[in-house]
Amino acid sequence: MRTCPLMLLCLFLVLVVCAKSDPDPLQDYCVAATQSSQTFFVNGAPCINPANAAPSHFTTTALSKPGNTAANPLGFNVTLTNIRNLAGMNTLGLTMARVDIAGNGLVPPHTHPRASEVTILIKGSLLVGFVDTSNRLFTQQLREGDSFVFPKGLIHFLYNLDSKAPALSVSGLTSQNPGAQLASAATFTTKPSIPDDILKKAFQINGQDVSRIRKNLGG
Ligand SMILES: *[C@@H]1O[C@H](CO)[C@@H](O)[C@H](O)[C@H]1NC(C)=O
Helix, strand or coil: CCCHHHHHHHHHHHHHHHCCCCCCCCCCCCCECCCCCCCCCCCCCCECCHHHCCHHHHCCCCCCCCCCCCCCCCCEEEEECCCCCCHHHCCCCCEEEEEEECCCCEEEEEECCCCCEEEEEEECCEEEEEECCCCCEEEEEECCCCEEEECCCCEEEEEECCCCCCEEEEEEECCCCCCCEEHHHHHHCCCCCCCHHHHHHHHCCCHHHHHHHHHHCCC
8 A cells, every 4th residue: 555656656757758759869969870770779860970960961852842642542742851851850859741732632630649730831721620639629721821730649630621722731740750640541441450340330330331441541
């Protein structure tokens, strides 16, 4: 009985540590050594010798060109910065994303398990929203120049309201490795498949529905 409060404190500390964002860097920068043949594993990528850091490590053209939205049936394409195209962002706890969405295209409901996201609509008009853990929907119609925040880990979406004009949004995310989990893919197109009985019960649908949704989603 006496150890109980201590155990609760330990559990609390473990939860707090698990919920933390990327660790703070211990030096000005840690330009990712993406070429090195890594023989050990660290949380992130090892750094090059700081004396060899150059301005080019801190710049990228990765977001300068529109992503091709035609190949995706939902009509969107997300281009991300990462330590391969922007080695200087290693350990800095951030990612940028260029989100191109075709007319009536949709970035379907998804979460980033390690990052909050703020997006600014550069071009077009978007309906965006997220759902909190009490299932409340927060949604907003964005016009050019408007921004919207998606809190860490919550399901969110971006939909282009215009049937013809493409939309362009640029996001900042609070992790160098935000991760993305699409609700539809994480349920219907996993490898191996989630057993039909589970999907039938979870979504209150029949076996044919399960097969149809799987097929529609390319699973
Ligand atoms: C996104 O656009 C890039 C650049 O055009 C292209 O190489 C890539 O295949 C596209 N991704 C998808 C999933 O369509």
